[in-house]
Amino acid sequence: MQTNSFFNTLLADSGARWFLGCLLALVTLVPILNGLVSQDSVLHIPTYAVSLMGKYLCFALLALSLDLVWGYCGILSLGHGAFFALGGYAFGMHLMREIGERGVYGHPVLPDFMVFLNWENLPWYWWGFDSFIFSILMVLLIPGLLALVFGWFAFRSRVTGVYLSIITQALTYALMLAFFLNELGFGGNNGLTDFKDVLGIEIQADSTRRGLFIISALALAGGFVLCRWLLKTHYGKVLLAVRDAESRSRFLGYRTANYKLFAFVVAAMLAGLAGALYVPQVGIINPGEFSPLNSIEIVIWVAVGGRGTLYGAALGAIVVNLAKTWFTGAMPELWLFVLGGMFVVVTVLLPRGIVGIQFYRDKLFQHRLKTPLKPSGSESSS
């Protein structure tokens, strides 16, 4: 309850300690092994691998943000990828403006795809994206605003459960169709690409890649600590109360819709940040990121890792994406079966995901019948 002891309680939890420890190790080791160790050494990490890991960390942050609403608030968003993609587009727009005259058509202001469409002027909604600060604000505000408006209507009308999941899915699908349109001014189905610089530094340079990797890891750690703090406050307790017995919480005088809305907006902003860090590392953002399948995959990451622990979600994102990278390289036709299989196995056999291993072991050996499912990170059994 006391905020001054927040970091003590944070580090008292072994899962959180491991998680933050691993991130710290990654942040220090990966840049050293990439930048300082000679390329001939077996320990050398090539730059493409640094970016790949950076991408995984962005996915981990995205999964963490979904876990905040799904694991702690019971909102199963099947459109969480929309917030990620919007954050990505917002930062992509900034990167497009940074290209300046170096585009194929050499236009000083307009991005290539606008010149190609014979547009004369920059649309008003592209104004301001030449500023880095403005773009970062938009990375947070645009997903946050969408979540605010969407959530306001959904939670006020008391849409819950499957119905809510379906309309979140519809939301991301609608956005995908919209972003495919050339007339919308976001590059149509090609999206935004051919980035050159970020903050005046060459985006392809090894040092930039390392920097982006470090920022991604710090963003993940920051998102984790922020969510943990939120959940530790009285607000977090109310959030759990709303998850477990929403109507009861109303009879205690809590405006549950507002409590859910706040978590939803925070989660959307974190997802937007993850998208913004993802785009410079993969070099492209296109409407495919809005596809409903992507959003469903995020749910699978969280389920595989373990819902309601935050670090479980992050771990799940990394594990599933490692598997994806390997399978889509080695036997691409099998990947979707493996993904579906993982989800089935986790749902049926491992309801607490990978991080619940301790729990399954206890259950197997001690046949503890009445351990309540306790998804908050405070598992005393570990």
Next chain:
Amino acid sequence: MNQPVLAYGEKILNESILYLDGVTVTFDGFRALNNLSILLEHGELRAIIGPNGAGKTTMMDVITGKIRPDQGDVFYHNQTINLATLDESEIAQLGIGRKFQKPTVFEQQSISDNLYLALKANRGIWAALSFKPSRTQQELVEQVLERIRLIERQNDPAGSLSHGQKQWLEIGMLLVQDAQLLLVDEPAAGMTDSETEQTAELLQEISGTKSVMVVEHDMEFVKALDCRVSVLHEGSVLAEGTHSEVQSNATVIEVYLGR
């Protein structure tokens, strides 16, 4: 049709904590409440009895804002506040607390956290983010924990409690909530005889400073409450009086007790 059934004087009307007049609620043609009128004075303890389907829980739902009445008035606090226009959380913030028939506590959270969730405080998000219980609030929670005999188990998850203990925890939540009007639905269900007796004592103690409305099936318990009794039947009040008066009422015996 909308005239108060009960012959209360104007003075008492203005001293009511709760005043229902001509309340009708219909579900798919079924009249769950049929022109129900009832009045509760400040500090009164009132028992509501009635067979299944008499509308007891529906009445609680109407008072707490879960259901809006099709017709009739629901007034709180000397007829100054119209409850029919407010939602659940607004009504709860006015000081109307409810204990449910099936005990609903937050099972995954600790017993003391359950009380802190119910504790009277600003219910806004920003207040919740920075909430830190004051010395007095901590003492209040401890007192209540003591009173509901759960002080030793305060850090256990509420889901680990027995049915009777959950009932007590819910009553404890009403106490820390500092509700002015307590709606208590079947508090004695699942309790042993001695627990039932203690519950009756506790409710008697609470009334006086607060108003309490108890819905109960257990006639022994109602007798132990030793208070005014309203008998509900088919959505309206059939009879009202002391326990013995009600028990000797011929119509009441016919529809309820005699079965």
